Amino acid sequence: DAKTTQPPSMDCAEGRAANLPCNHSTISGNEYVYWYRQIHSQGPQYIIHGLKNNETNEMASLIITEDRKSSTLILPHATLRDTAVYYCIVRVAGTDMRFGAGTRLTVKP
């Protein structure tokens, strides 16, 4: 019973921005949007999270729509090392954290 919907795969040219969408139309008011990525068989790695304001850190930017029903993760200058599966999750701290199928991003030279 996934709370989020993501495209199964995307390609991006190296050096260009990668924009990964996520739909979470049933998000509740106290749920945050989290993004993780998993490179090959490593453990998932946290990227960024937000509630309703746009957020930016050294890795990425997170744009959340005003109605909070969707969001976009932006990797401003994708590199080959950004090739990974990207997961969008909605949750409240202290509750379960369930992963969907994610988006497999392939950065091409």
Added chain:
Amino acid sequence: DAGVIQSPRHEVTEMGQEVTLRCKPISGHNSLFWYRQTMMRGLELLIYFNNNVPIDDSGMPEDRFSAKMPNASFSTLKIQPSEPRDSAVYFCASSPIRRMNTEAFFGQGTRLTVV
């Protein structure tokens, strides 16, 4: 901090044997999650603890699986008896519970092969 530490990194065992996977969360974190990852089913949440108490174990596949968290710095996931279909990568993650939500950190996983 060394991050979330899982052991062993790799485990090969024979069907029917007992397997115990171990996890040391990050100090100060009070949520702990166990996941199983396979190609077919993706990353599945098995169980999670808050303050050492199991909150939701609905993802535990069957009675052969059990998890414990005797204290804030240690958790185990046990499979007894193990079966070939239990072969997977098992991840542990920990997270603080704060008023302002924050992220979970994952271990490197234990790759379990049951032959």
